[in-house]
Amino acid sequence: xxxxxxxxxxxxxxxxxxxxxxxxxxxDTVMTNASETLPVKLxxxxxxxxxxxxxxxxxxxxxxGALDFVAEPEIGLDVVCxxxxxxxxxxxxxxxxxxxxxxxxxxxxxxxxxRATIKGRAEDRFEHEVKRRGERYVMRVEVxxxxxxxxxxxxxxxxxxxxxxxxxxAEHLRSGLQSVLDCAPxxxxxxxxxxxxxxxxxxxxxxxLPSGVATAxxxxxxxxxxxxxxxxxxxxxxxxxxxxVATEASVINDIRSRRGRVIATDDAGDSSLKIKAxxxxxxxFGYINTLHHITDGAGRFEARFSHYQRVPGSDDPDDAxxxxxxx
Numbered sequence: 001x002x003x004x005x006x007x008x009x010x011x012x013x014x015x016x017x018x019x020x021x022x023x024x025x026x027x028d029t030v031m032t033n034a035s036e037t038l039p040v041k042l043x044x045x046x047x048x049x050x051x052x053x054x055x056x057x058x059x060x061x062x063x064x065g066a067l068d069f070v071a072e073p074e075i076g077l078d079v080v081c082x083x084x085x086x087x088x089x090x091x092x093x094x095x096x097x098x099x100x101x102x103x104x105x106x107x108x109x110x111x112x113x114x115r116a117t118i119k120g121r122a123e124d125r126f127e128h129e130v131k132r133r134g135e136r137y138v139m140r141v142e143v144x145x146x147x148x149x150x151x152x153x154x155x156x157x158x159x160x161x162x163x164x165x166x167x168x169x170a171e172h173l174r175s176g177l178q179s180v181l182d183c184a185p186x187x188x189x190x191x192x193x194x195x196x197x198x199x200x201x202x203x204x205x206x207x208x209l210p211s212g213v214a215t216a217x218x219x220x221x222x223x224x225x226x227x228x229x230x231x232x233x234x235x236x237x238x239x240x241x242x243x244x245v246a247t248e249a250s251v252i253n254d255i256r257s258r259r260g261r262v263i264a265t266d267d268a269g270d271s272s273l274k275i276k277a278x279x280x281x282x283x284x285f286g287y288i289n290t291l292h293h294i295t296d297g298a299g300r301f302e303a304r305f306s307h308y309q310r311v312p313g314s315d316d317p318d319d320a321x322x323x324x325x326x327x
Contacts, residue, residue, distance in 0.1 A: 038070055038083040039235035039281050039305055042090045043108035044097075045079050051104040055080060058101040067093060083113075085305055087285055112235065112281050115308055116184035117193040119229035121146045125200070126223060128216035130209055137209050139216040141173070142200030143224045150193035150233075150308070154181035157197045165201060165213070172210040173201065176217030184230060185222040192233065192308075196221060231310050235281040238306040241291065243299040245271050250294045258283035259312075272298075278306060 046052035059071045059080075069090075070083040084090050087110050097103045125142045148155060156177050162170045177198075181191045198217070239260070243251045252262055252275065260279035268274045279287075284303065291299040 038068070038085050039113045039237075040084050040087060040090060040110055041113055042082045042084075042094070042110050043079050044082065044094075045106040045108070047104040047106070052078065052080075054101065055097065055103050055105060058097055058103060061101075062093070062096065069093060086303060088288065110285070114189045114235075114311075115192045115233040116189050116230050117150060117191065117233055118145060118147060118225060119231055122224050122228035123199070124220055124224040124227060126216055126220035127204065128212055128219060130212045130215075132209070135207075136205055137207065137212050138204035139208050139212050140200070140202045140204055141198065141213075141216040141220040143177075143217070143220045144197045144199050145221070145224050145228050146195050146197075148193055148195040152192065154191040154194045154196060156181070157195060159198050161198050161201045169208065169210060169213050172214040173198065173217045176214035177221050179214075179218055180221040180225065185226055189232075191225065194225075194228075233308040234311045236306045236309050237279050237281050237284055237303045239275075239277045239279050239284075240302045241275040241277065241299065242268060242272060242301065243275065243291070243295045245273050247295045247299070248273055248275070251275060251291070251299065254290060254294060255279060258287070279303075280311075281305075 044055065046055050062069075067089055068085060072081045072083060073079075082090060082093055084093070090110055094107055097105070121144070123142070123144045125140065127138060127140045130137045156174060162173060165173060177196055181196070183189070184191045239255070241251060241255070248265065252265075255262060255275070255277050258279055260277050260283070263276040263278065265276075266274045287301070291301060
């Protein structure tokens, strides 16, 4: 699977002019979240400075309420990203911002926070050469990567080799490495579960450029990560579906068609049952609409983040990423 598409867009028309027509009660879907992991992201672009300030005030008013979300301003960009555990939370957020607070803004498509990690160990060496105003600057960097705690973001170990550069150049070296951890090679997702060590660093010319140090570190680590083998990780949600007994087979078949795994089914009384399952977040988009259709409006579900796991085929460069289902 190619790792060129980490943020998977949600169904077209989910947000925008049709938001009110497609709106459902939040009582149909109950989301309970891991407070630190909100795997759905939505960009908002305020129209002007006044709209940006109004958006900040509105989000401040909504914080601590019934909706579990995080607002992340993008540094240097006029965009605010909302993170939540589910598309329904984002839909309700946008509805309130547009209708209650009257925020003038453009709304993007919901997207899923994928991660990338490495399959094994690798080492690499890279020499970066820059010619400027007749002078030649060459920097050599050697890097090693190894698998680490898969739940933690990539870590850069402090090594004597880094310290030998001096504080200023070491900081440029570190920033070059961190840029790769924040955005995996060819991707837009962060790297998790690896440890980075600089095993060698040397200026091959009398003087060096700070930008050249950062570039050498960045290119070397990108090559090293590719050599270690990149795989894609997707968020998995724990699902609890309540539906009439007569619809059990249809509900279970739909869950399985979404790459879901049924864990258990229990009698919930009153001719209804409770189905526990795990389902990729990518295939949870639009699920409430399908569940309502299957159960004639009687079905409901609860969902919460469970864990990240490898996307099937994500180490096959000829595969395409799984599409978020909208049904």
